[in-house]
Amino acid sequence: MPGESMASTTNTSSGLWKPTQLQQLYYGSGSVSKQLVNALPSPKSKAFIITGSSLATKTGLIKQVESLLGANHAGTFADIKQHAPVAQLDQATDRVVEDPNIDTIISVGGGSPIDSAKAISYRVNEKLGKYLFHITIPTTLSAAECTMNGGYSNEHGLKIAVSDPALAPRVVIYDSIFALETPPRLWISTGFRAIDHAVELMYHPNATEIPARQMCLSAISTLFTYLPKYKQDPRNEETITHLQLGAFASLGFLGLNVSGPLGLSHVLGYALGSPYSIPHGFTSCLTLGHVVQLKAESNPADAAQIARMLPYIGRPRSGDDIADAKAVGKAILDLVESLDLKTTLKDWKVPDVEATIITKRATKKEPGDPTFEAVLGLVKGLYGLGASFESKY
Known part of the structure; x- marks a missing residue:
């Protein structure tokens, strides 16, 4: 069937990739x-x-x-x-x-x-x-x-x-x-959405090693390299083109293998985006680094995939997948801050009492469930103190 999925593994010797109809x-x-x-x-x-x-x-x-x-x-x-x-x-x-x-x-x-x-x-x-x-x-x-x-x-x-x-x-x-007509802050924030795609596709169970994960590694390198350059010079068209191709690499080789949201950062983005009028670029800035650190601690297979990204953002591997995966999460949070994109749910005027609702919406689980409790802790952390922020979009 055209939309049928086939689960892949980290084993590169077997798998199936089905492209979209892009011509x-x-x-x-x-x-x-x-x-x-x-x-x-x-x-x-x-x-x-x-x-x-x-x-x-x-x-x-x-x-x-x-x-x-x-x-x-x-x-x-x-x-x-x-x-x-x-x-x-x-x-x-x-x-x-x-x-x-x-x-x-x-x-x-x-x-x-x-x-x-x-x-x-x-x-x-x-x-x-x-x-x-x-x-x-x-x-x-x-x-x-x-x-x-x-x-x-x-x-x-x-x-x-x-x-x-x-x-x-x-x-x-x-x-x-x-x-060139896109406001630079909006452009950079959507670049984080592309990073979100690349990272979550790395640990999605249906993602193929070739070409999906390999291209995601390329995308991560490109986006980490050129987003800071764009911030310095938003009119540089060569930088813009690099970022456009990096965004394509982040998701363009997904093909027909995966349907629905890619992972926890994405489902949290949907739970936060339209209900509270937060652009998805900014939901990714809020959630991705914390989701990566949560996965590093809770899922060894995901930690192993996340750890693969470390050399592509210019940092050496230690050999400890959990430590390396946490380092990737820290690097994502550091990049958000260095590009002046750090916000909190308080900045977006999301009431504290909504944390449980957001978690239910994202996890489809109830209080007491271990997944629910872990994600609830993450969501509560997103209300941390931060500078006042007003949406311009």
Whole structure:
């Protein structure tokens, strides 16, 4: 079956990797203007653009895409909000269904427009019996473009997932010119989301050694190297391109082997993200380092996989997997702090009394269960004292 998983092991002599339907990946400055029209499935294709209001109203990027498409442009929906609320998703889906000639959806932006485009394609298939050809132009490092999984927030703010091999984008275009319009703090925080992908894929039981884990190690090295360089010079397009390719390496070789969330940091991110309006880049900054340290102490197999990352962030192995895995967690926390991204749940105005609710939401377990208690301790730690912080996104 197309979506069937096969568990892998640390043994590199056997395994199975199944790629997504991605056909083309373009990267480099100006790649949108050079390649977008060529990437359409046919010269007569009708393409519908999905994006957010900031890109549409505060930059010239969407008008540029519309102009490049010319007669192939069938419409634009520019009201996708953070965490993809279902109300906007319904509106955009209705617009697409009204025109049966639309065969292509183009997402421009971060994880919310990309996930929304997948969810719209899923709903269009339910109504019309066809999936849309998805071209994506990412403007963050969220790596949502890398998978067949999408999602949106229901009316209660909870994440609803959709997943199908046919939802994976067919074409990804990384253009550093488009990334120049992303606020640097947002860009760096989504880089941590990419680190989160790479780290949690390393210890996911279904991840293949080749190419998934090997590419995750490459991604970790790239992201740890170039995020500090980007902070020093956010206009350097070569640095931006390195980070875009690092984000792709963090999740682009997952293939069809894994469905659902990658691991504890991700499920905590979902439990914290849309319910409390915390962008997923910042949920990763909050949770990942602590999750890694918890896993180092509680799961020897996970500790062994985490320890493999240490040389890729410039630190020598000691030979003690638990100590090395803890060192990786410390390095992640240090990087968050050095890039001025350290926040707490108090900074995000999450009430202390919500800790139990967050833990139940993430673990699907009840108080008294050992997993619940361990994660509850982690969540309580996220309320630690910190500087006042106001969301700008």
